[in-house]
Amino acid sequence: MVPNQLKNQHLMWRAGFGPAADQLEQLQKITPDQLFKALQKASSKKPEYLDATDDYLKGLVRGIQEEGMRKKELDKDEKKNIQQQQRQAIKSLNLLWLENMVDSDQQLREKMAFFWHGHFASRNLNVFFQQQLLDVIRQNALGSFRDLLHEVSKSAAMLNFLNANQNRKDHPNENFAREVMELFTMGRGNYSENDIKEAARAFTGWGANIKGEFVFRKFTHDDGNKTVLGKTGNFDGDNVLDILLEQKQTSSYITQKIYRFFVNDNVDKQKVQWLADRFYKSDYDISKLMEDIFTSDWFYDEKNIGVRIKSPIELMAGIRRILPMKLENEDAQLLVQRVLGQVLFYPPNVAGWPGGKNWIDSSTLMMRMRLPQMFNDTDEFNVKPKADDDQMMGRTDDTKPNVFKGNKTMGKVGKPINAEISWNNYLKSFNSVPREQILLALNNSLLQIKPAYGSAVIDHYADAQNRESYLKTATIQIMSTPEYQMC
């Protein structure tokens, strides 16, 4: 029998970014059904547009857009300046969204958007295009997959990333058509090479202008007949997307991916089939699919709890939710993302982050387990991320970790994360716990599986001078374990 507290935490980790400090007491009292209704309600509001660009960059870019037609080439310095501003703004957007994952009560929406961010993976150095795509994803995260697919496919970020602008009548570029089928809808092995060729013809003429608006260029569109997945007609891109959505395979593929992300990497085929059938019948209502998952008994089965390796973003956001903190040096979070292998807006490729065991190697695991100590300023950041030449564009790395070299005797100066943890809410929730049960209570709140280590080892490394210091130090040690990597 799984206790409600564990079930609720399970729900918070999967349908959000983990339990928040001020939620801990409540999670012991309510039922998972009540909690899910509350999450759903909180996420029903329309999300705000996340804008990380400042007036300066907006002005620069508007200038180019207006002059765009007249002036063909920007001079070198202008170009360099804009690129640098863009890069900086993408970092700000990263931190802004991460902040939302930590603080927003729209946990379900942000988590869903995080899933789609990996599903519709796109790299783009234009922050305005990135913002637009993120907005499409956040607006439609819990809406209809049909709308989401159409809108993403018409977004400047995706069209550019997948070379749609190069897809012209007589010179088709199949990149977009291939990825739409392979990664966004049906999955490999469910269509032929010829389907891709024909679909690419239907997508000819799709593109985006310099402002990031979708444009249909009639003269580069091939308006002959195409045959895609057995259907023939003078299709355009929208028609092809609808043909893909007509395939039950699309529902199965998406549902399975969602199941593996939200429930268990080990797929229960029957459950997925049941979910996929209902998803298809609802015409791809994502909200209903998620409700089907999060309100079913099997979601709370022991075998589905604590079996997922947190992604780096989930790990970081999770730490910050349970230990709310002020960060003096927010950029350090970008370094952590790079070191752990997941930088928002920089997926490794169009297939997104592979996840699971793939997150783990010697370096990343040790870094993950050191992270709580780093947030707690008891460990220093002495790890250097690899350079990303796509981001640097030939410049030297401006986030050199050398900046962060320091040691404890130097005080706060040079510490990377400079976090000030607000322990109050967290500590309060353990007020009524008797001393001898504190460790058990901490384990129960912080971990989704029973720890393999005994209480003695935590006690050995915790500071038992007084109740508060014990709670704090034991918490940090528990978070520095392999068990804490699981959710």
Next chain:
Amino acid sequence: MLIKRREFLQVGSLATASFMVPKFLKAFETGKAVPPGNKVVVILQLSGGNDGLNTVIPVRNDIYYRSRPKLGIEKTKALSLTDEVGLHPELTAFADAFHNGDLGILNSVGYPNPDRSHFRSMDIWQTASASNEYITSGWIGRYLDAQCNGCGKPTQALEIDDILSLALKGNEANGLAFKDPRRLFGTSNEKFFKDISSQHSDHHEEQPVDYLYKTMAETLSSADYIFKQSKAHPSTAQYPNTNLAKDLQTIASLIYSDINTKVYYVSLGSFDTHINQEQQQQRLFKEMNDAVGAFIKDLKANNRFNDVLFFTFSEFGRRVSQNASGGTDHGTANSMFLIGGGLKEKGIINALPDLNDLDEGDLKYKVDFKNVYATVLNKWLSAEDEKILGKKFDQLKFI
């Protein structure tokens, strides 16, 4: 007799102590720590897309000089290898290696449908995928999968870095990255990690968290193992005071030990020279040249040069024409340096790129890098290349 420990250690390395040293260690005194025959690969990744045409220079090609009025390196400045070919002036140790028969140059190495994004192209090289294929494991990682079934320590492939590259991540096994053997995971919490690791037993059924415990245990034991091995027969040669040189010296020390490592991996960069290419490439090449020169000398002095195959690669070369900022933009095929005492083909192994036959201003590849991998895997590491690369690639003859 009471000998203070320090004194003992001081004399220990001298003949005085030779009667106490076991026989197998005596071999070291003759320069042979591990008996020859233990072949290893050392890979130097030139990150950012090194400009191959200013590395191996076609000194008699007019198109080259016409395309690069500012950046082209004059014949008189280049280090002459043959009548047609010169090396970048900084690469003196490479030129020496060429004349000594220790260097091979493979030209126009690349792959079909080249990608010009750093990240993507590097992934293609590291995973050995086709350009429209996404693989989540690296070619060396899959070598570990194939070779290392059941080996306790992931030290068969080591990267000298804080972060492990995709190249060394397998589906089952991973290589291990470390920057400094003395400070593998310099953390105040290290003892805690050792304690929880020792409490975990693997008797119970396999849960996902057990994978983390397994990785942690392997990491901690490998850390000790690498540290001990690095001290067993440390390289005493002179190396320049640069990062790459230190890394190569660490590798040399490990090669002289009896560690089980077969592949070493190290990177240098950034070669992404869109602007001011001349200074940047020169600076990086100086670091590379002096470090590799010292490494070759060290290996030779210790009689291990024949057992080492060193090679360089970059995710792409650069465009034939210079750009307007004193640099070059992302291109395609590139040259690779091969160094070692075991080369069967030396010198300029295949033709220089044909600058008359370009693909929209870019070189056409003539050798697929996967053929190079297949050769290294099969002939040097005695591994099943086809299984690791997922396909049969013809082997080359350089080893």
